[in-house]
Amino acid sequence: MMLTSRKVFVWFIFPVVCNYWLLSEAVTTIQPLHLEVFVGENAVFECNIDTLSSTSMWKWFKGGSNIIAMEDLFVTSGYEVKISNSRTTSTLTILNTTFEDESVYTCQFGLSSPEATLIINGGMRLDSMYPQCDSDMTSINTEKTAHLRCSAKGGDPKPDLQWYRNGIKLMENNDFLNTETLSYFEGLTRVLTIDDEYAVFMCKAEGPAADENQSCQIQLRVPPDVHIFSNATAFKSGDLELTCKTMSPWKITDYIWTINNELLIFSELKYILKNDGRGIEIFDVNHNYNILIRCDVTTSSGLVGSDTIEIKHEDETSDDPTDLILIVCLSVGMFFLGLCIGILVKFSKLLKPFTSFCMNKTDSDQDTSGNQETSTAEPCYQNTIIENDQTVSGEMAYSGLVPTTPSIYTELNQIKVNE
Incomplete structure (x- = not known):
């Protein structure tokens, strides 16, 4: 059967129309739609398509009209473009951004051209070591409360510090700024419940100066x-x-x-x-x-x-240790007291003759001072016997212990008369 010219035309034009319709209906998306980075950081945009066409090429534009990259042809200095093996994804990286890079960026594939905006921030990003969390664990058992603290330093604009409990926001941000050290914190005092034993408390830094996952955590698992x-x-x-x-x-x-x-x-x-x-x-x-x-x-x-x-x-039959110690102390004290008394008595007996001599000596000195005619003291005892013109004299002194008696002098005088 021979085809008419009209039918041939329809069959020829139909693939072209379908291909054009598919290209025009190819869905292209760009992420993120709004990106804010700090000066000197890299900015990254990513484009994806649902329908692939071998006749289309990836293109990137700045400001809507200035082309900065074309697939397999060129990439302007300061940019980097990567295309996936399936050609369904294209990534644009703006290296070491400056304020001149702030603009609208467009990716084009076929007839689809989505746009995204880049904002360059002249501030300072929050250091990755922040925020930092700590808690007063000593108050958990004693007061049944938890004092949580989240702190950070730096960041411009200053990020917000927000508390979450098991991923649920607890309260509005209410941090305090110390203008001298540029440090700030978010405090949380919570009366604990039984459910808090399993809970995870998270403090998250939110804002342009903080990364998406910049946070710290506390779990209040304190033993009783x-x-x-x-x-x-x-x-x-x-x-x-x-x-x-x-x-x-x-x-x-x-x-x-x-x-x-x-x-x-x-x-x-x-x-x-x-x-x-x-x-x-x-x-x-x-x-x-x-x-x-x-x-x-x-x-x-x-x-x-x-x-x-x-x-x-304690042994039931044993004495009280306190009483035993007291008895031992008293016994030792009595022993030393008796020993001291015995030494004093013995020492007093040894000193008695010396004491008596000193007393008589004192009395003799007093009598001498009263009678000026007496020059020497008489002996305590004296006996003289004269026999055959020989005189035998004997003297005995008792150191003043026994005084001289008158009977002795009488006997001596009688002997002299008989002679």
Whole structure:
């Protein structure tokens, strides 16, 4: 069958029209639509198409009309263009931006030409080490509150510091600027709930001077503070009552008691569990050694706090150590007191003759001073016997211990008369 000229024309023109329609309907997108960078940083734009045509080429324009790059032909100095292997993506990089680079940039593929705007910021980017987070963990158990602090330094324009809890914004930004150090912070004081045990608090720096992921985090996983209180620190025999007191804002799920590293079995009659495990009572405690008692406390998220005390054993028949020490001290004191008294008595006996001599000597000196005619003191005792014209004289002195008696002088005078 022969085709008419009209039919041939239709079949010829139809592919051309379809190809033109496909090119005109090719979807091209550019990202980001609005980009702000600081002076000296690189600016990057990316274009993507849905429909690929082998007859079209990638082109980039600045200011809407100034062509700066064409696929496989040229790239103007100061720019860099990359095209994916599938040719569905083209990336433009503006190197080491200056204020002259601030403009509108267009990517073109076929008949589609999306545009994006570049803004050059003359400020300063926030250092990547900021923001920094810290918290007063000591107040979590004692006051059941958390004091969180987020700080940063630098950045122009100054970024906002914003708190998030598990990705949800907590409050509006309310930072404080110190004009001397250009540092600022965002404080958060929160009364804790049980749910905060699992929560992650994040402080994020937001604004042109900060990167998208510039943030810091705090997780308030603080173990409970545990203390054991006992009705006695030492025992002879009897009962013991112990209480495991806990300070924590978290939910306590379990109390575990051990004695000398052995788990308490509360099915035994000598142990009684009280107040949901917080307290125990031990009956008929009578051991010959000290015992170590430990209480472990577990929270709903698995945090563990513990405390251990030692209960000392005392022998029931033994004396009180305080009384024993007192008796020993008194005995030693009495011994030294008696020793001192004996030494004083012995020493006084040795000094008695010397003391008597000194007293007589003093009396003699007083008599001499009263009688000027007496030049020498008489001996305490003198006896003279004259026999056959020979005189035998004997003298005995007692250092003034025995005074001379008148009877002795009478006897001496009688002997002289008889002669």
